[in-house]
Amino acid sequence: MENKLIKIANDTNFFLKKFIEKQKRTELISAIEYSLFPGGKKIRSKILLDIGDIFKIKYKTLIIIGAAVECIHAYSLIHDDLPCMDNDKLRRGKPSTHIKFGESTAVLAGNSLLTMAFEILTSSTLKINEKTKVDLVQKLSETSGHLGIAGGQYLDLSFEKKKISKNKIIDMEIKKTGKLFSFCCVVPAIIKRKNNKDIKFFENIGSNIGLLFQIADDLIDFKGSSKIAGKITGKDKKKGKATLISLLGYKNAIKYSDNIKFRIINELNKYDLNSHNLKETLDYILTRNK
Ligand code: GRG
Numbered sequence: 001m002e003n004k005l006i007k008i009a010n011d012t013n014f015f016l017k018k019f020i021e022k023q024k025r026t027e028l029i030s031a032i033e034y035s036l037f038p039g040g041k042k043i044r045s046k047i048l049l050d051i052g053d054i055f056k057i058k059y060k061t062l063i064i065i066g067a068a069v070e071c072i073h074a075y076s077l078i079h080d081d082l083p084c085m086d087n088d089k090l091r092r093g094k095p096s097t098h099i100k101f102g103e104s105t106a107v108l109a110g111n112s113l114l115t116m117a118f119e120i121l122t123s124s125t126l127k128i129n130e131k132t133k134v135d136l137v138q139k140l141s142e143t144s145g146h147l148g149i150a151g152g153q154y155l156d157l158s159f160e161k162k163k164i165s166k167n168k169i170i171d172m173e174i175k176k177t178g179k180l181f182s183f184c185c186v187v188p189a190i191i192k193r194k195n196n197k198d199i200k201f202f203e204n205i206g207s208n209i210g211l212l213f214q215i216a217d218d219l220i221d222f223k224g225s226s227k228i229a230g231k232i233t234g235k236d237k238k239k240g241k242a243t244l245i246s247l248l249g250y251k252n253a254i255k256y257s258d259n260i261k262f263r264i265i266n267e268l269n270k271y272d273l274n275s276h277n278l279k280e281t282l283d284y285i286l287t288r289n290k
Contacts (some may be wrong), residue, residue, distance in 0.1 A: 002157055008045050015067045019123075028112055034076050034097060044070070045062075045075060054275055056105050057192075066215035075117075081097065140183055152173070155172035155175065173210070177217075178208075181209045185209065208260050212264070217242075218236060218244065222236065244256060
């Protein structure tokens with residue numbers, strides 16, 4: 001699994017470097033490159049490739065769309081670390097973008113990464129038909145805005161130091177984290193112009209994978225080492241974050257996440273999608289902190 005992730009990271013970064021090289025070099029590029037490279041695990045791209053493989057979509061196409069996803073993800077991390085949000089000084093094993101470049105530069109680099117995602121999706125290097133591109137742009141916009149990541153982040157911040165119900169925590173985590181995973185899961189179905197029922201099916205799989213991922217991330221914050229995580233751990237408790245661990249306790253949160261994995265696999269089997277690669281990714285998500 002690790003070797004697969006390294007290959008995906010190399011191919012994605014190669015594409016992004018070439019894409020940026022073709023643009024005029026501005027003062028913001030250093031902060032953009034700092035936030036993108038070498039970058040994180042590329043787990044979202046891996047899921048996009050796992051599902052894309054089931055639909056027999058070209059590797060290059062998936063890497064390019066994954067690069068757009070990684071831009072949105074990098075943007076969300078820069079903004080998440082800002083003093084007005086989670087105020088984190090360490091990210092991916094190095095000082096957060098605002099610590100290195102200052103707050104205003106970090107905000108603008110983040111904004112530029114958001115728009116870069118759409119430049120990538122609409123570029124001529126992505127060889128898919130125009131109608132599909134419009135559909136992807138529409139889905140990624142919806143994913144990133146108030147109905148998705150930005151809305152989820154709002155809820156995350158507003159839930160701090162409050163007693164929040166399980167359903168509300170799940171709704172917040174699905175928006176904040178799950179929506180981008182949903183996008184990755186639904187891209188192949190959009191490219192293959194599947195019907196609404198199939199689109200909903202893959203979005204739901206993505207929401208569950210995102211929820212699973214967020215619980216695993218919270219478990220790392222609860223018990224994991226800062227060195228492995230590349231960020232300071234133990235923060236959720238200090239900040240009074242509403243998570244499934246704070247609500248259910250550590251052991252029950254693990255049980256809950258095992259249950260979600262079981263549900264995802266069951267769903268995939270119902271659809272006759274016996275994806276070995278996707279199962280491998282789910283296991284990686286659940287065990288990477290152990
Ligand atoms: C609208 C995109 C957008 C952002 C503005 C700040 C914000 C609103 C949203 C924050 C969303 C966020 C940071 C969710 C947490 C998701 C999460 C668990 C991130 C860690 O992902 P990994 O472990 O990171 O995949 P690496 O470093 O491996 O890429």
